Amino acid sequence: MKTTNITYKWTVLALFSLIFTACKKDSVSSVMHETQTTVTVENVLDSKPLxxxxxxxxxxxxxxxxxxxxxxxxxxxxxxxxxxxxxxxxxxxxxxxxxxxxxxxxxxxxxxxxxxxxxxxxxxxxxxxxxxxxxxxxxxxxxxxxxxxxxxxxxxxxxxxxxxxxxxxxxxxxxxxxxxxxxxxxxxxxxxxxxxxxxxxxxxxxxxxxxxxxxxxxxxxxxxxxxxxxxxxxxxxxxxxxxxxxxxxITGIFTPLSPVLLVVYHGVENPVYKLGMPDRGQGLKALAQKGNADTLAAYLKGKPGIKAVYVLKAPSTTVLLPVIGSQSGGKVSQEINVSEGDRVAIATMYGFSNDWFFASSENGIDANFKGDVSSLIKLFDNGTALNEFPGASISQFNLTGTPLKESLPIALVPNPNMFNTLPEVANMIKVTLK
Known part of the structure; x- marks a missing residue:
């Protein structure tokens, strides 16, 4: 009995293309061009089937x-x-x-x-x-x-x-x-x-x-x-x-990441969220609950201090799948133009949750830094949907459910949490600037 190869390397590439709301890339041109940087986001989770x-x-x-x-x-x-x-x-x-x-x-x-x-x-x-x-x-x-x-x-x-x-x-x-x-x-x-x-x-x-x-x-x-x-x-x-x-x-974490929201900004606070405050009603809820970054991307486009907005989806699958056996996890990259003082914010849904999302912490990431910035990524609870066991819930959107409403401020997801113990964030999502 070789259980780990039964439907585990399977047809997820086709299946997951239907799970998340399809998202499209949008951008706002920057008026200052000094250097070019490539932002890469990868799902590096060593996933488990149970x-x-x-x-x-x-x-x-x-x-x-x-x-x-x-x-x-x-x-x-x-x-x-x-x-x-x-x-x-x-x-x-x-x-x-x-x-x-x-x-x-x-x-x-x-x-x-x-x-x-x-x-x-x-x-x-x-x-x-x-x-x-x-x-x-x-x-x-x-x-x-x-x-x-x-x-x-x-x-x-x-x-x-x-x-x-x-x-x-x-x-x-x-x-x-x-x-x-x-x-x-x-x-x-x-x-x-x-x-x-x-x-x-x-x-x-x-x-x-x-x-x-x-x-x-x-x-x-x-x-x-x-x-x-x-x-x-x-x-x-x-x-x-x-x-x-x-x-x-073979028991642990399995989750895709939704299409990634990438924002380049200057002179303003993190445009995606503020820790300890409620969801701003600008589209983060749709990202955190359904993996749909389009609404927030459209809202941010053209706002003061926002230089560029992108929604990055993985080829063929839309979502970024985790590592499955010997199959590498999903990866997306975007080349951006940055100048001194620019910051970068990213956000992507923890797919098998009610409303958890990964995002750059505090005031984002220095856009001129080069290297691995995964340590600056945290996992947040959007506070808009009642939490249930990640990947085992009748109310999670990506498991064909309807999230149950909740009204709490945005907070870090504790680890261990009331359901399980998660890997370190850097062992789930990797972000590099190059």
Whole structure:
């Protein structure tokens, strides 16, 4: 199972061209021409396909989930995303419970949250690495080795052992908590049945979705393929650590950057925003919420002190995609004419957010400086939309949602924030003057 190459290098180049509002370049000519400088903006984020992952376990010692006990998983999700999990059928050689890929959907086609009993989506799987004995407390571990692929157990395994439907052994219930936040509760209901068993500590994951496609629809296992990435340890011994470590390695940040607003100005304050003050109503909101820089660019054109305005979009994709495997991130460049005292301001949306944007801090960047100025770029919250988990929100515009209104002053995004820990800004966006 090679999960990282399933839809991850994929068709994002075509998909993302539809996500952000198309933007066009505009400029205001400067009357002073002393030197030429090229401004380059790059998305240097080493992106990951999973937006969230984690573990669960029982509360006792050992931390298994005995019949009658339950565990809960809390996660955020956007439309099109699904929650997947895996836990060992403890009294077996190498069986595990998991939903069919890509997991349990949490919204219906209309974008309404799904709640209630979703046990019918839980399945029983044979890891294919041990010969199955009669399931029960007397199973000898690890058992006789075999080399087969992951297959669903539908009433009977390859050795003729009988099993009740997975939904009769594990009850799964979804609850919507609001603001894109869900709770999945897994209860061991196998007690007293012919397939009574404890459940092992488990793992769970949620994949990013972009352009309607999941970046990794099968991170835990792939039916018809050999187990990999630590699944065997979970299925044979109930040890979830190897699979957890693998999931952690592919969980993190994935976001494009919107077309970049570039402003050259002289003798005035930063024309894009002012920290601690509300959005000025000049177009920054459209940039921060939707990635559309056109409105603010048009407003700034011809204003006192504004020498030039550009909106830079990546060729073919419009947005600047992150680093995807060996594929470099998106890059845009613009040659500008500058004179002494000129400043440069840039702004671009953190695409998978409600209203976060990267921008040059304080009074912009000295336009005559040469070199890497990424340290002068900060991540801001525009304060006009309620924040939800970046990349896992029903209300984020670039995930087909409608932002929920908020009225707060522009502020720096804390790191770590209430949702996750972000890389350093310089590891997400690189800006150079050359």
């Amino acid at each position: 937006v969230e992952s984690g573990t669960f376990q029982g509360s006792g010692t050992p931390p298994v989930i005995f019949p009658g006990q339950a565990v809960s998983i809390q996660f955020s999700a956007a439309k099109g995303q699904a929650i997947s999990f895996a836990t060992m059928y403890g009294w077996s050689n190498d069986l595990f419970f998991a939903p069919a890929n890509p997991g349990i959907a949490v919204y219906d086609a209309s974008g309404n949250a799904i709640e209630g009993d979703v046990s019918s989506q839980v399945k029983l799987w044979d890891n294919g690495t041990r010969v199955n004995q009669v399931p029960g407390a007397n199973v000898n571990h690890p058992g006789v080795q075999e080399s087969k692929v992951v297959t669903e157990v539908r009433g009977m395994d390859a050795q003729g052992n009988a099993y009740l439907p997975a939904s009769s052994l594990v009850k799964a219930t979804l609850k919507y908590n609001g603001n894109s936040l869900f709770t999945l509760t897994l209860q061991n209901i196998s007690g007293g049945s012919s397939n009574e068993t404890p459940l092992s500590p488990g793992v769970w994951s949620v994949s990013y979705v972009a352009g309607g496609q999941l970046l990794n629809p099968s991170p835990l296992y792939s039916a018809g393929m050999s187990a990999a990435n630590g699944l065997t340890s979970l299925a044979e011994t109930g040890n979830n650590v190897p699979l957890k470590d693998y999931l952690t390695s």
